[in-house]
Amino acid sequence: MNPASDSEKEECRRLLDGLSLYLDGEAEAALCAEIEAHMAECENCRIVVDTLRKTVLLYREESPAPLPSDVRRRLYAALKLEDYLVTGKGE
Amino acid sequence: MVDTPTIDETVLLPRLKAGDQAAYAQAVEAYSAQLYHVALRMLGSEAEAEDVLQETFLDAFKNIDRFEGRSQLSTWLHRIAANNALMRLRKKRPTFLSVDGLTGEHDDGNGSQVPKQLYDWCCLPESELLTEEARAEMRAAVEDLSDALRVVFVLRDIEGLSTQETADVLDISASAVKSRLMRARLALRERLTAYFQGAGPEETR
Ligand SMILES: [Zn+2]
Secondary structure, eight states: OOOOOHHHHHHHHHHHTTHHHHHTTOSOHHHHHHHHHHHHHOHHHHHHHHHHHHHHHHHHHSOOOOOOHHHHHHHHHHTTOGGGOOTTSOO | OTTOOOOOHHHHHHHHHTTOHHHHHHHHHHHHHHHHHHHHHHHOOHHHHHHHHHHHHHHHHHTGGGOOSSSOHHHHHHHHHHHHHHHHHHHHOGGGOOTTGGGOSSSOOOOOOSOOOOOOOTTSOHHHHTSHHHHHHHHHHHHTSOHHHHHHHIIIIISOOOHHHHHHHHTOOHHHHHHHHHHHHHHHHHHHHHHHHHHSOGGGO
């Protein structure tokens, strides 16, 4: 890791605010270009962007489980909707 | 919204207001899994998530007359569930109690934004990223976020709500959602980076 100059660090910090928008594809074209140009020069920021993107992906990959069947059954009971508790779904 | 079964709220709502039990069951079927998941990720406890789920629907059905339909029914249900979960968190951790509550900009903790961990783990094999231990670390990391950051992260990145939906659920501005999401993601990245650096094979440093 080469010691970054103060102006470089300032640039890193300034672009940081836009990274989340950049990852969500919501950043304006000019900001995208700026971030990409900076990443090509700055290894630290390249790592931050890549690992930030991967962090979000890992959480999104964790697929939401269906409602456990006993939780579902107790919910219908609490709401007095047992008559509508069709089996075969999540059972 | 992701994974929500197709349901026509304009048809459902009048039936709910009329006390139609079949309509109640339909709403429960459509939204219960998602609401349970939000509560589980917020609270980290299956028992508490189940309580939140039941209370959310009891509360919603009791107050359905007061729902004016200015937001989506799903947004309204998410709001009830998220507020219920946040209330439980505040009771558990009174030190995080703040007068300006969720709308305060200084109570959301996890302050330092500047990335410190610079280990590049993004290309580790899936077999290392997806271990049970890594999963547990990911969940623990979410639980360690401040309440204000966690609720935004859970709704946006885990449940896949849009920025605007999240803002509507929490009654905060879209720009507040964006800035909290950013801080949440950076805090999680920091923690996962430290974890994967420790867990990674020797030769990658
Ligand atoms: Zn940089």
